Amino acid sequence: GQNIDQPTEMTATEGAIVQINCTYQTSGFNGLFWYQQHAGEAPTFLSYNVLDGLEEKGRFSSFLSRSKGYSYLLLKELQMKDSASYLCAVRFTPGYALNFGKGTSLLVTP
Amino acid sequence: DVKVTQSSRYLVKRTGEKVFLECVQDMDHENMFWYRQDPGLGLRLIYFSYDVKMKEKGDIPEGYSVSREKKERFSLILESASTNQTSMYLCASSNKDRSLGYTEAFFGQGTRLTVV
Numbered sequence: 001g002q003n004i005d006q007p008t009e010m011t012a013t014e015g016a017i018v019q020i021n022c023t024y025q026t027s028g029f030n031g032l033f034w035y036q037q038h039a040g041e042a043p044t045f046l047s048y049n050v051l052d053g054l055e056e057k058g059r060f061s062s063f064l065s066r067s068k069g070y071s072y073l074l075l076k077e078l079q080m081k082d083s084a085s086y087l088c089a090v091r092f093t094p095g096y097a098l099n100f101g102k103g104t105s106l107l108v109t110p
Numbered sequence: 111d112v113k114v115t116q117s118s119r120y121l122v123k124r125t126g127e128k129v130f131l132e133c134v135q136d137m138d139h140e141n142m143f144w145y146r147q148d149p150g151l152g153l154r155l156i157y158f159s160y161d162v163k164m165k166e167k168g169d170i171p172e173g174y175s176v177s178r179e180k181k182e183r184f185s186l187i188l189e190s191a192s193t194n195q196t197s198m199y200l201c202a203s204s205n206k207d208r209s210l211g212y213t214e215a216f217f218g219q220g221t222r223l224t225v226v
Contacts, residue, residue, distance in 0.1 A: 033214060042114075042200065042217040043153075087153065089215075096141045096160065096204055096213055097168065102152035 004101035006088050011107045012078055019072050020104045022088030026069040033098060034062050034073045035087040043087055046073070075106075083108045113137070114218040116201050122224045129188040131221050133201030140206040142184035143215065144168075144176065146197040153200065159184055160206065191225045198222050 004024045012018040024032070031050040035043035047055055049064035049071060061074040075082055085105050089098040117132035135142065141160050145153040145168075155168030157176040165176050173195060177185045184203075188195055199222075202215040 042219050045214045045216070048214060089153075091213075095158075095166075096206065097143060097155055097158050098202075098215055099155070100145075100153040102150065 004088055004090055004099060006086075006101040006104045008102065009105045009107070011109060012075075014078055014080060014108055014110055016078050017074065017076050018078060018106065019074050020086050020088075020106065022071045022073070022101055024069050024071075024088075024090045024101075026066065028092040029066060029069070029090065030093045031091040032062075032064055032071050033089040033091070034060075034071075035089060037085045037087060037103070039084075046086075078108050080108050080110070082106065114201055114203055114216050116199075116218040116221050118221050119219060120222050120224075122226060123188075123191050125192060125225055127188075127191045127225075129191050129223065129225075131186040131188075131199055131201075131223070133184045133186070133203075133218055134182050135184075135201075135203040135216070136182065137203065137205070137216070138181065139203035139216075140181070141204045141213070141215075142178065143202040143204075144174075144184065144186045145200045145202065146170070147200055147220070148197050156186065188223075191223075193225050196223060196225045 006022045034046040037043040047062040085103040087103045088101040114135045143158040144156040159178045175187045201218040204213040204215040
């Protein structure tokens with residue numbers, strides 16, 4: 001992959017806010033995706049950013065800074081069901097394939 | 111609802127066997143992908159296809175081949191299975207329609223392959 005980095009593990013408390021960071025190489029950048037994956041299940045799409053700024057979708061928001069090669073996924077009002085892996089994926093030109101980071105395993109505790 | 115269906119959830123094969131993993135999508139997507147997912151390594155792209163009979167190598171194509179004879183079906187072939195190909199295999203598809211602004215990928219449930 002193209003050096004897509006995210007933390008391996010994070011722990012947060014139910015009801016709190018957590019921010020999961022992702023950095024990537026900026027050359028050829030053409031869109032960033034966040035996916036959620038529960039153990040034993042398929043990844044499911046959460047959000048997409050291609051322009052700088054914040055995209056909000058309910059309890060989840062995603063931010064992008066193209067010049068810094070940086071994104072974060074913000075999860076508010078954490079629930080136990082948010083315990084999952086969160087995958088940062090970047091599309092580079094040319095093409096449609098997604099390049100994934102290694103994923104961040106989030107544990108939400110009571 | 112978009113559906114990407116992989117033919118098996120679990121497979122156990124012997125070293126040296128030829129293995130076929132099948133994937134079918136029902137959304138008329140042009141793009142199809144095969145990834146493998148391993149602990150600590152994340153999802154890695156094996157092969158992809160943007161059209162019927164077209165294929166491109168991803169990051170780790172060695173030991174694999176693919177076939178796309180029909181738009182909805184993308185097959186991954188392990189020519190001679192080896193123990194280091196024990197993994198979770200995930201198929202995905204996406205649209206090529208640029209007017210949507212983005213082309214999220216939809217994933218199948220995965221096939222957990224064990225090579226003994």
